[in-house]
Amino acid sequence: MVADPHGAGAASRLEDVLWTTLFWILLRDSLSGYSPGKALLGLRALDRRTGDPAGVPDSVLRNLPLVPVVFAPLLGVYGPLFVAAVLVVHGLVIVSSRRALTDRAGGTEVVED
Numbered sequence: 001m002v003a004d005p006h007g008a009g010a011a012s013r014l015e016d017v018l019w020t021t022l023f024w025i026l027l028r029d030s031l032s033g034y035s036p037g038k039a040l041l042g043l044r045a046l047d048r049r050t051g052d053p054a055g056v057p058d059s060v061l062r063n064l065p066l067v068p069v070v071f072a073p074l075l076g077v078y079g080p081l082f083v084a085a086v087l088v089v090h091g092l093v094i095v096s097s098r099r100a101l102t103d104r105a106g107g108t109e110v111v112e113d
Helices: 007-028 036-041 056-070 070-095 101-106
Strands: 042-045 108-112
Touching: 007 056, 007 101, 042 056, 042 070, 042 101, 056 108, 070 101, 101 108
Parallel strands: none
Antiparallel strands: 042 108
16 A cells, blocks of 8 residues: 555545435434434434424535534634534524524424324
8 A cells, every 4th residue: 555645535424424414414414304313312303394303405404504504614613613603603592493494594493293
């Protein structure tokens, strides 16, 4: 095995991880409104207008506000601060409206199953 003098292999692996994570975040609620965590907790994401389980479009819109967090590692030492700021804003929206920022973005709501 020949060592890669330019580190292109590592950059390619990082890019693969980022794209996989991006797709996971965007599509995680598209399986009948369940993500693995929601399924474990007996929760489900529903389309707020129709009451149907969240599908692919709902999941993408719902999780779009979380996409910048995927790229936080590229910010170096500022990455953790950025993630903390996103979580604080998300938490403040939940406290003020009892709905998550992601639910507002996607027109969804999380209910007990």
